[in-house]
Amino acid sequence: MRVNEFQPHTIKVIGFDADDTLWVNEPYYRETEEKFCSLLAEYAGAGEINRRLYEVEMNNMELYGYGTKAFMLSLIETAIQVSDGRITPAAISEIIQMGKAQIALKNSLLPGVTDVLDRLSERYRLIVATKGDLLDQERKLKNSGISGYFHHIEIMTDKREDNYRKLLGHLDINAGEFLMVGNSLRSDVIPVVNLGGYAIHIPFHITWQHETVDEGELPEGRYISVDSIHEVSALMGLGQ
Numbered sequence: 001m002r003v004n005e006f007q008p009h010t011i012k013v014i015g016f017d018a019d020d021t022l023w024v025n026e027p028y029y030r031e032t033e034e035k036f037c038s039l040l041a042e043y044a045g046a047g048e049i050n051r052r053l054y055e056v057e058m059n060n061m062e063l064y065g066y067g068t069k070a071f072m073l074s075l076i077e078t079a080i081q082v083s084d085g086r087i088t089p090a091a092i093s094e095i096i097q098m099g100k101a102q103i104a105l106k107n108s109l110l111p112g113v114t115d116v117l118d119r120l121s122e123r124y125r126l127i128v129a130t131k132g133d134l135l136d137q138e139r140k141l142k143n144s145g146i147s148g149y150f151h152h153i154e155i156m157t158d159k160r161e162d163n164y165r166k167l168l169g170h171l172d173i174n175a176g177e178f179l180m181v182g183n184s185l186r187s188d189v190i191p192v193v194n195l196g197g198y199a200i201h202i203p204f205h206i207t208w209q210h211e212t213v214d215e216g217e218l219p220e221g222r223y224i225s226v227d228s229i230h231e232v233s234a235l236m237g238l239g240q
């Protein structure tokens, strides 16, 4: 869709995804995965370990949900599997330390975020709509220094149509009054557009395998992809 065809004139509330939209997230997971593969190098190659880890994570998704703590548990389970039970307590302890170190990382805002929130907050009600662990996301938001821009923080167990329908109910708005901004077509764009809302997709350079979609699943219209968050304020009629 061309920029001049995207005309979300009815928007009252703009929802922002958090991870890899407001701040860096996925690269930290990749770094921990690399360390994890090195730690288990004597048992299997990195490709095999990553494949097994993803399987374990998907199997655990319904039980644990998203976030670093869920990730840590899946790392430990994968380590036991890949090593056929030979993984040492010292190595498990190291995995736990890797996870704790990842949780403790100070999140860094992506360029332009504060400026765009500042402009948009003049005209729109802004919210955060994110998946992940409650404690994790609350901590990151607090450390980010941008929580003052948001009227509401929604930490969702998942980002499917049903979850968004409930969110719109809480916000007391119609889908056509809602715009979602995020890096995931699967979680931030498709369900919102399917409900009749609008979305702005800002791809991040790394996407978790779980968030990728086939081109055929993409909805027609009502959303636009842009290169950076800088473009969002202009699209919403507030200059660059």
Ligand SMILES: [Mg+2]
Pocket: 017, 018, 019, 020, 021, 182, 183, 184
């Ligand atoms: Mg995201």
